[in-house]
Amino acid sequence: MEDYDMIMLRVQQPAAPPAAEQQDEQHSTVMDDVEKVRLQMLGDQALCDLVRQTYPDLAASVNDPARFHELLTKIEESRVKAEDIKRQELKRLNDDPFNEESQRKILELIQQEAVMENLNAALEHNPESFGRVQMLYVPIEVNGHKIKAFVDSGAQATIMNPQCAEDCNVMYLLDKNFQGVARGVGTAKILGRIHSAPLKIGKAFLPCSFTVMEGTDVDLLLGLDSTCVVLRRLIH
Known part of the structure; x- marks a missing residue:
């Protein structure tokens, strides 16, 4: 090289993996997460009893990895779908904010959200209250x-x-x-x-x-x- 020569650096982005590889990677991550949940339930009887209160079929399949994955996937899909429907409904109501009926339904959705937050807090901090009480x-x-x-x-x-x-x-x-x-x-x-x-x-x-x-x-x-x-x- 001689004086005043210029060097140009170019950053080359790594090639994106094919769509099939991305899907395989996502599927593997989901499988790992589901397996972690299953193993956690196997090691925590209180958690397993708590899940049984709401999802008895899921708790019953804790020893069957394939069945457990199938049921948990369906539960998560149903949850995501319900959240999407609620989000669309809230958007529709907010498009007409001065409608009395819309205001009433928005209030109901806010109250339902508060109930779910209260439920989640109880599940986290006081799970014993959801257990079955036997005669003493x-x-x-x-x-x-x-x-x-x-x-x-x-x-x-x-x-x-x-x-x-x-x-x-x-x-x-x-x-x-x-x-x-x-x-x-x-x-x-x-x-x-x-x-x-x-x-x-x-x-x-x-x-x-x-x-x-x-x-x-x-x-x-x-x-x-x-x-x-x-x-x-x-x-x-």
Whole structure:
């Protein structure tokens, strides 16, 4: 080279891969993402139970990679389609903003969006609330006799059936002045009330009253009165 010669640099763009290669790459990425979701569900039973609440077929196919991919793809396609329809509907409504009906529908869409945001927040921060709640039984002792009591804080009183009262040897304390009839879905005869008997939950001993009533399917139903006693003792 000599003085004052000029060098020209040219940046050459890499050739774009063929469309078929792009599609294969996108398909591979999607497959990897779906497989990550499937493996995450396999390793997280709580997540799997949560998915089962809304997509039972998807949760049932977690051990079948091909079926799982097929179902998850359909779910995602349906979601994208629904979002597209909602977007088009919102655009149509915004084209006529002074129409009263359009304003009402726009408000409905905004409210639906708020509901979905609230749902997503609950799913992220409090997924336990979407689980299935089973009936709650707790092991207790009444007058030294072991029982599995059914917890029902919606019931006002703690109810014991007559056979359980006999087994706990507290039937002699029954106050028949509190006889009556309980009415709800059906009727049941109230034999009376035991005003105080020792109840043990864990290591705590608590005085508890019982309404002795016929026709109950459980030995002992812990109602709101006993629940409040337990909670006060735990708090203090």
